[in-house]
Amino acid sequence: MIELQNIDMIFGMGTPDENHVLNDLSLKVNKGDFITIIGSNGAGKSTLFNVISGKYSPTSGRVIFQEGDVTSQPEYKRARYIGRIFQDPLLGTAGNMRLEDNMVITMKKGFKGLKISLNHQLREKFRDELIPLDMNLENRLSDNVGTLSGGQRQALTLLMTVLSQPEILLLDEHTAALDPKNAAKVLELTCHFIEKYQLTAMMVTHNMQQAIDYGNRLLMLDKGQVIFDVSGEEKKKLTVDLLVKKFHEIKKGNFLYDEALLS
Amino acid sequence: MIEGILVEGLIYGIMALGVFITFRILDFPDLSVDGTFPLGAAVMASTLTAGLPPLLCLLLAFAAGAAAGMLTALIHNTLKVPGLLAGILTMTMLWSINIRVLGGRANLPLMRVETMLTRFVHGWGSALSQPAALLLFCFVVVLIVKLIMDFFFHTDLGLTLGALGFNEQMVIAMGIDPRALKYIALGLANGLVAVSGAFAAQYQGFADVNLGQGIIVSGLAMVMLGEFILRSNKIGWLTTRVILGSIAYRAIMYAGRYYGYYINLTPNDLKLITGILIIIALAVTKLQDKKSAARKGKAKK
Numbered sequence: 001m002i003e004l005q006n007i008d009m010i011f012g013m014g015t016p017d018e019n020h021v022l023n024d025l026s027l028k029v030n031k032g033d034f035i036t037i038i039g040s041n042g043a044g045k046s047t048l049f050n051v052i053s054g055k056y057s058p059t060s061g062r063v064i065f066q067e068g069d070v071t072s073q074p075e076y077k078r079a080r081y082i083g084r085i086f087q088d089p090l091l092g093t094a095g096n097m098r099l100e101d102n103m104v105i106t107m108k109k110g111f112k113g114l115k116i117s118l119n120h121q122l123r124e125k126f127r128d129e130l131i132p133l134d135m136n137l138e139n140r141l142s143d144n145v146g147t148l149s150g151g152q153r154q155a156l157t158l159l160m161t162v163l164s165q166p167e168i169l170l171l172d173e174h175t176a177a178l179d180p181k182n183a184a185k186v187l188e189l190t191c192h193f194i195e196k197y198q199l200t201a202m203m204v205t206h207n208m209q210q211a212i213d214y215g216n217r218l219l220m221l222d223k224g225q226v227i228f229d230v231s232g233e234e235k236k237k238l239t240v241d242l243l244v245k246k247f248h249e250i251k252k253g254n255f256l257y258d259e260a261l262l263s
Numbered sequence: 264m265i266e267g268i269l270v271e272g273l274i275y276g277i278m279a280l281g282v283f284i285t286f287r288i289l290d291f292p293d294l295s296v297d298g299t300f301p302l303g304a305a306v307m308a309s310t311l312t313a314g315l316p317p318l319l320c321l322l323l324a325f326a327a328g329a330a331a332g333m334l335t336a337l338i339h340n341t342l343k344v345p346g347l348l349a350g351i352l353t354m355t356m357l358w359s360i361n362i363r364v365l366g367g368r369a370n371l372p373l374m375r376v377e378t379m380l381t382r383f384v385h386g387w388g389s390a391l392s393q394p395a396a397l398l399l400f401c402f403v404v405v406l407i408v409k410l411i412m413d414f415f416f417h418t419d420l421g422l423t424l425g426a427l428g429f430n431e432q433m434v435i436a437m438g439i440d441p442r443a444l445k446y447i448a449l450g451l452a453n454g455l456v457a458v459s460g461a462f463a464a465q466y467q468g469f470a471d472v473n474l475g476q477g478i479i480v481s482g483l484a485m486v487m488l489g490e491f492i493l494r495s496n497k498i499g500w501l502t503t504r505v506i507l508g509s510i511a512y513r514a515i516m517y518a519g520r521y522y523g524y525y526i527n528l529t530p531n532d533l534k535l536i537t538g539i540l541i542i543i544a545l546a547v548t549k550l551q552d553k554k555s556a557a558r559k560g561k562a563k564k
Contacts, residue, residue, distance in 0.1 A: 080438035094426040094433055098496070105422045109438035112419035144496055161436075 001031040001200055002052065002168060007061035009047055009224070021047045022058070023224035029168070033231075034194055035202045036211040038243075039221030045204045048221070049170050052202075054078040066167075080109045083166030085157055085174040092157025095146030099137065099156070100126060102145050106160040129159060133189065151182025155189055162193045169194070171203040187214075208240045220247065266394040268517050272510030273401040274466055275485065277408055278459035279509045280502060282482035284452035287501075288416075290428035293449060294350035295335045296456050296482060298357025299328040300475035303457025305364040308371045308470035317379040321461055327364075328457020331357060332449035340442040361472045369472045378465035397466075404462065408455065409502045415451075416498040424448050456482075477534055484537050485509040487544035515540065 009022035021044045029035065039045050050056045051063065054075035063071045070078060085092060093102050103126050104118045123141060130138040133155050137148070145153060154174060161169065171190065175183035191214060194201050205211050211218055218235050220228035220243075227250050230238065278300060285293035303324040310320040331353055339349035365371045380397060387396040415421045427434050427444050434441050456478075464470040489508025493500060519528060519536050528536075 074440070076435045076438055076440045079436050084436065086432075091430065091432050092436070094429045096429045096496070097422065097425055101422050101425070105419060105426060106433070106437055111439055111443070112423045114415070114418045114420055116417050117419050118417075164437075 001033075001066060002029045003027070003064040004048075004051070005062040005064065007051055007058045007063070009044070009051060009056065010059045013059065021224050022051065025061075025225055027219075027226060029200060029202065031200055032198060033200050033202075033217055034215035035217045035219055036215040037202060037204045037219045037221060038206070038208060038211045039219075043221040044224040045221055046172060047224075049084065049172050049202070049204065053082050053084050053170060081167040082170060083161040083164060083168070084170040085154070085161055085172065087173040087176050089150040089154040089157065089177060092160070093145045093153055095144065095153075097145060098142050099145055099148075100141040102156070103160060103163075106164055109164050129163065130156075132192075133159060149182070151178050151186065154178060154182070154186050158186060158189055158193065162197060162199070165197070167200065169199050169201040171201060173204050173206065176206060208243055212238045212240065212243065220250075222251070264517065264521070266398055268513045269510060270394075270398055270401050270466065272513040273398075273405045273506065274459060274462045275481070275513065276405055276459075276506035276509035277462065278456045278478065279482045279485035279489075279505045280408065280412060281452040281455035281459070282479065283486050283501070283505045284448055284455070286483060287486060288425055288428050289445070289448045289452075291339075291346045291445070291449070292350070293332070293335060293346060293452065294479050295331055295353040295357070295449070295453055296350075296479040297475045297477070298354035298361070299331045299453040299456045300460040300463070300478045301361050301470070301472055302331055302357055302364065302475075303328050303460030304464035304470035304474050305361045305371070305460075305472070306457070307461035308373055308376075308464050309364055309366060311373060311376050311378060311465075312371065317377075317382065321379065321458065324457045324461035325454040328460075329450040329454035331457075332451070332453025333446050335453070336442070336445045336449040340445060358472060365470060365472065370469060371471075372469045373464060374468050380462075380465045401462070405506060408458070409506065412455075412502055413499050420447070421498075477537070480534075480541065481512065481537055484540050484544070485512045487541060487548075488512050491544070491547070512540075 004025060004027045007022050007025045008020070011017075011019040011021060021042075023044075025044070025048070037045055037048070047056065051058050054063075054070070054073055054077070057072065061071075062069055065078075065081065100118060100123060104122070105112065107117075126141060127138040130141075135152050135155055137152060137156065140148070145156070148156065154177075158174070174190070175186050178186060187210070190201075190203075193199065201215075203215065212235075216235065217229070217231035218238065219226050228246060278296070282293075282296060285291045285296075306324040306327045307320050310323055311317065315323075335346070335349045335353040338344060338352055339346050342349075362369060380400060383400045384393055384396045387399070390396075391399065416425065423434060423437065423439060424444055424447070427441055427448070431441050434444065460474065463474065485508040486505055487508070488511045489504035489506070492507050492511065493504050495501060495504075515536070516533055519533055520530055523529070523532065
């Protein structure tokens with residue numbers, strides 16, 4: 001479905017602040033995959049998403065989407081098949097506009113015309129879609145989104161993104177800024193939607209237990225490389241302890257190598 | 264005097280609607296307005312003098328303003344310069360262009376030319392007094408502009424523009440190029456400003472290259488005054504209050520001009536008053552924000 005070939009991402013190339021964030025990273029995402037991604041701060045998780053979504057174009061390497069090279073395609077064009085949800089719940093909705101207006105404009109991807117789509121029938125449809133969120137949003141269609149809570153906004157963003165039928169869903173720690181109760185709720189909804197619409201998804205998380213519990217494949221990122229890629233039965237057997245052990249094993253290998261170099 | 268305030272308030276209200284689009288909806292501080300207002304006046308005056316039908320002249324004025332607004336968007340989009348600088352560049356260049364449009368001079372009188380205003384006033388001259396006919400005409404024009412604008416911001420495209428100023432990332436996520444939307448919004452806003460300039464020229468009976476000096480600041484003052492008059496999130500009310508703000512601003516300026524000499528104010532002090540008006544508006548808004556934030560904080564506890 002989406003393939004990254006030998007991606008290098010270097011910020012500030014040629015300056016003293018040069019930062020090699022992604023290092024010859026290659027990755028193939030298959031249709032129907034639900035991948036969880038873990039890694040320490042600065043491992044390149046967000047940059048990976050920025051390269052996939054087209055916010056950054058990589059220093060070298062290629063991004064392939066369904067056999068087409070999209071490396072130079074701008075972000076707004078890629079957004080037609082990539083849905084991305086950010087950590088900040090404010091980034092997915094327009095707080096100065098009513099809930100129904102938000103839903104109307106995100107319902108379909110692409111340029112909008114001089115048509116008034118919002119009508120009684122569509123409002124009914126929105127209500128039906130909002131009821132399963134179980135947040136009482138179905139009665140607040142004409143309220144400004146700015147009056148909703150962070151959890152409500154993130155759930156709404158999730159619903160709006162899913163309704164626009166993306167081919168792939170990028171979840172960038174989308175529950176990290178929410179309180180535990182809302183975080184659990186949004187995560188549960190996420191899984192529900194991924195299953196219901198058979199979505200391909202990638203989810204960055206800081207919570208190892210979450211990374212193990214959800215999805216069919218787990219990636220561990222470190223220093224801009226995928227150091228651990230596990231899926232299927234093997235992933236099901238993972239525990240947090242095993243994961244930490246694995247991480248140290250791989251890191252230790254590197255440490256030994258570094259030490260060997262120094263001595 | 265009251266007719267004067269209302270007529271000017273309505274005519275300049277169209278300009279304030281343009282400023283409202285850029286400053287409030289798009290969150291793009293567009294200073295091209297200082298150039299597109301006299302541009303509209305200049306195009307209207309020179310085409311009327313050339314004998315073109317008035318409605319066509321008005322359309323040309325709108326088109327010229329829209330083109331200038333798109334130039335600002337072009338500078339901003341392709342050179343990635345801040346909107347403020349892009350607007351100043353357009354405004355500065357337009358000063359020279361406006362003189363060319365006026366035929367190489369700074370001022371073009373319309374006294375002997377039939378304008379939309381004189382035509383209407385003469386047509387109704389028997390039924391209504393001249394000021395009343397003028398007022399009726401301006402009211403109808405502004406009403407039409409307002410209704411078209413309300414309709415536009417109800418369409419899917421208009422709603423998307425509403426999202427752009429608040430959350431550009433969301434527009435990108437919809438698969439829309441925000442740059443394309445900026446062309447549309449700046450074009451529309453400056454088209455309206457030029458139309459306002461076109462009517463101002465007809466009302467005053469001349470087009471002058473300096474007609475637009477400081478107009479952006481007065482437009483901003485009108486928008487802010489309107490925001491004190493009423494609060495709403497419905498576009499119909501938002502546009503109404505811009506026009507009400509424009510009338511209120513004109514009233515204050517009239518008061519300054521006619522009664523200001525009691526406290527030694529001259530017409531030269533009006534710009535000072537405008538600036539102070541905006542500063543007061545900003546300060547009061549800031550205070551209100553603080554108050555409502557404090558109230559929210561309390562509610563949470």
